[in-house]
Amino acid sequence: MYEPERKRRQWSDGRKKRLRRTISWLAFGVVVLLVAGFAYVGFTYWHFASGIHRVGGVVGNSAPGTDQNILLIGNDERPANMTAQQYQQLSTTADGGSANTDTMILLHIPANGSSATLISFPRDSWVSIPGHGKGKLNAAYVYGMNGATGTADQKDAAGVKLLISTIQNLTDLKINHYVKVSLLSFYNIANALGPVTVCLNHAVDDPYSGANFPAGVQKLNATQALQFVRQRHGLPNGDLDRAARQQYFLSVEAQQILNAGTLLNPVKLNNVVGAISSSLEMDDKLNLISLATQLKGLKSGGIKSATVPLMPDPYGTENGQSVVLINYDALPDFLATVTGGKTAAQRVAAAKAADPASVTVDVLNGAGTARGSSTALATYKSLGFQTGQPADAPSSQQTTTIYFPKGDEGAAKAVAAALPGAAIAQSSDYKHVTVILGTDGLMPKGADSSGGSSSSQAPSSGSGTSGGSGASSTPAPSAPTKNYNKTTCIN
Incomplete structure (x- = not known):
């Protein structure tokens, strides 16, 4: 997902000014949650929880002991009572900041609590925002907040709800x-935790963030x-x-905590608990005692990091804006693979094939070959399928792939039986099961083709799994x- 260095467009003075205001620091949530959980070793629930700001009406109830997905949000808000010294310490300006959620990380915790995965979403990801069409992911919170009335908490809740809906979709x-x-909360927590050790591949000197490190x-x-x-x-x-740095920092801090450097120091633990307690906002359903119980098996190296898959050239322009392009097919x-679920090929292999x-x-x-789609459609028609009109794909594709809408695994299995070796992927871009022919030369086989392929045949149960055979020759990817x-x- 990472590209070699390349020359980017020049920044205008106006854009530089906006970028100075943009704080995409870090949702310090995993460290917060770990400390919150293990803090109960030496402190009562009320000592810790009484200072946390809770907002209701954002999420529903969730069953304890199940997989948990916790959205960690960081934004550029500055409290009205920040001092000039604090602005200087934070390397930022007294311009009020912005409400954009410039850091969004999904913390996935499996039911057994033995590991945790941080999934980062670039703030400029081009996504569908419910009720607002396409836009940058970090605008969802602002849209929700600006469209709400009532108290500050009610507006905040509306912003978080729209952001959650966007990421859930x-x-x-x-x-x-x-x-x-x-922003200030992060500083207070980091200050209480103490120095953190990092390693950089190269020296940096960035006037926008203030980062100047060897x-x-x-x-x-x-x-x-x-x-x-x-x-x-x-x-x-x-x-x-930057997303990699955020994941790196969270992992290193969490390991520092889990290695008992904080837990066995009562004075430091008290400072950390106090700083966190007064710095957090969370939903009113999050039970920290239950979470601590679920995380009790988490070891020092049990925190993994990933970023959502992006297109080979991830930077693009939409509506005059520079955006990051997510690879929706992947x-x-x-x-x-990250959450322990089944891939599209595995779900298709387990499904019952639909009647063609x-x-x-x-x-x-x-593939660019003459009459490729017409020939393939004629084969599928001879096998009893309903068929659409032949057409060219928007661009050349190397791997022949069967795309299916969510819930159409049985239909995809029937189509895949006549096209052994094709990859399988779920996609919301297509109304029907759609085959895109690739330059690998794969074509569907009719009932009288050599090898005896028939649309009534189902791909083997190993389809889509490592070492398996059947509809997909692509093995299930290892967790990235x-x-x-x-x-x-790191950089």
Whole structure:
């Protein structure tokens, strides 16, 4: 998902000014949640929980002991009572900041609590926002907040709800809870936790974030930690490298906590608990005791990090805006492997094949060969399928792929039986099961083809799994995650 360094467009003075105001520091949530959970070892529930700001009406109830998805949100809000010294310490300006949620990380915790995965969403991801059409992901909160009336908490709740709806629609994952941390809150928590050790591949000097660090291993104080996770200018992959820094920082801090350096120091633990308690906003359904119980098996190296899959060239322009392009075809399988679910090919293999007469199949020619889609459609028609009109794919495609809408696994299985070796993917871009022919030369086989292919035949149960055979020759991808520690060097 990362690209080699390339020259980007020049920034206008106006855009530079806006970027100075943009704080995409870090949702410090995983560290917050870990400390929150383990803090109960030495402190009562009320000592910790009484200072947390709770907002109701955002999420529903979730069953304890099940997988949990917690949205970690960071934004540029500055409290009205911030002092000039605090502005200086935070390397930011007294311009009020913005309500954009410039850091969005989904923390996935499996039911057994033995691991945790941080899934980052670039703030400029081009997504569908319910009720607002297409837009950047970090605008969803603002749209929801600006469209609401009532108290500050009610407006905040509306913003978070729209952001949650946007990410749920994007991922098809239920978000159970959220934690929101502001710019000053991050600083206070980082200050209480103490210096963190990081390692950089290259020296950096960024006037926008204030990050000025040499290459190699070094310890960062709270001000430097904020600069470290905010930087995106001067990095080879911009926002993508910043997301990696956020994941890295969270992992290193969490390991520091789990290695007992904080837990066995009563004075430090008290400071950390107090800083966190007064710095958090979360939904009113998040039960920290239950979460702590679920996380009791988490080990120091049990935190993994990933970023949603992006297009090979992830930077684009939409409506005059610079955006990040998500690879929507790869997204469902990516999330399945990260969360322990089944990939599209595995779900198709487990489904009962539909009657071809009940299935409409479309074929798009991505191979560039003459009459490719017409020939394929004629084969499917001879097998009893309903067929659409031949057409060319929007662009050339190497791998022949069967795309199916959510819930049409049985239809996809029937189509795949006549097209052994094709890849399988779920996609919301198509109304019917759609085959895109690739330059690999695969074509559907009729009932009288050599090998005896028939649309009534189902792909084997190994379809889509490593070492399996059947409808898809593409093995299920391994979880695209990384484990960071303080000796890992990053950009």
